[in-house]
Amino acid sequence: MVCALGSAVCFGAATVLQAMAARAVEPGPDGGAALFLRAARQWRFLAGLALDGLGFLFQVAALRSIPIYAVGAALASSLAVTAVAAARLLGVRLSRAEWAAVGVVCGGLALLGVASGAEGDRDGPDALGYALLGVAAVVLLLGPAAGRLPERRRAAVLGLGAGLGFGVVEVAVRLIDSLGPADLAANPAAYALLVGGAAAFLALTSALQRGSVTAATAAMVIGETIGPATVGVVWLGDRTREGLGWLAVTGFAVAVAGALALARFGEAPGGAAEEGTAAPSVSGEAKG
Template sequence: MIVSYGVANLLQSVAAARTTVHHTFDPGLLIRLAGHRTYLLGLGCQVAGFALAFLARRDLPLFLVQASVAAGLGVTAVLGVLLLNWRLPGAEVVLLVLLFAGIAALVLAAQPAPARPLGTSAQVVLVAVLALVAVGGVFAVRLHGALGSVVLGSLAGMSFSAAAVAARPLASAGSVATLVTDPLLYLLVAHSIVGQLLLGLAMQRGSTTAAVAAMDAAGAVPAAIVGLLLLGDRVWPGREWLAGTGFLVTLIAVIGLTRYAEPQHHHEVADRRERPLPVALRVGRDPS
């Protein structure tokens, strides 16, 4: 899951940077991005990561799974350095090390357990969150640069966090019929689409690292709290301190990455010829 999300972030950022910048909350951006084979390849990696995360949420607490999603940021950064000549300041390297240390602590602290079901009132709250995030996106798209990346990335994280909350009990569905008739499935899909649109807009406005780090930071905390309070997520007895420390270190690392991240690519207007991609990334490009 971590590797899949890391590769997806990189490929989708390349496509987003080569697409005309959108200044409105326009779903048409996803259609334009779908015209890039690089983006579609990245989307395929993201779907694979999503499927693996869905299976993990069947038994693992959300504080572990959502924090592990953040570790994909490290894979993105390393691949960016190797393939796209990204530059990582020393502070970012330290934060990435802390990120993986925090994930390791959470792995040791998490106790597997099935999720409790969500009631109707909780589902109504998920609908309200969807509406609030969409309205926030309409206003946030007017922001530019690093601020736009962070705000839009944070909104994307909130939407993906709500999707994770819906997925945790949904992953325990006993049959396909139960799965397709559960309202949580459609809330999961709706939140995922809105989150994907917001993430694409965030990646257009500055640093991929900033956008993804903001998304991970905003997505980890709400899901972790809801999981512990409502879904029956558990920590091994005596390891509460390890879970708290690991989650705090992970959160500090992803928030810190939004502070030190610098723009890694520049936008190209539609009438300019695209720069060639590195050989390692041309597999997803049109022959022209």
């Protein structure tokens, strides 16, 4: 659980550092790619990338130790980290309701920490790896298909797709037992991890560039928590401590609800803080 929380802290802090780097660069008329390259010259942006990498390592360690539902809820809490860091470093004013949502997330994670057992010891059905690869492929094709939808609905669909892609990564990590080249080449979960992660990033980036940040992030939180948690419990043997199943369900629901209340911080706040608006983050946020 410490690794899961460490991952959330890394992802949330990385978002704010990358947003600070983006704010320090003149947008210019030459598009997002040039903006990315200019921001990448700043130490804050590079520090954010380093935190992203460290957060992913923490995420992998957590997924190998505790149930997927606990890791998913902890990763969703990175929005609370982003909110608190944005209030401190970017001058964003959090309302009382948003501070309350931060407290709700922390309370839900505390309940999960008490109730969570060890990770499941089952490998799931043989077809699970191929099913993950299929879901990753669907997410990859989702962008062009969602382009015809109205703006808010498009953002929600792409955000949900991104959440499913990140969920594929969470489950795939559990299905990879050996890092030997031959074993990885023969394991469909390894391909699902790569395709799912890339597809999720592309879907979320598209959603945040072309639609509502709040709608995209809320849908992403749902996609990356509920589906993987269900797979972990039904097929991989994830369980709670004896007699504490109700507490785990409560903690999971509370933590996810708090994250949804903070959905506008799925993309780090920038620009005019006093207006409470959200400006684009360089990376598109919402890792994991």
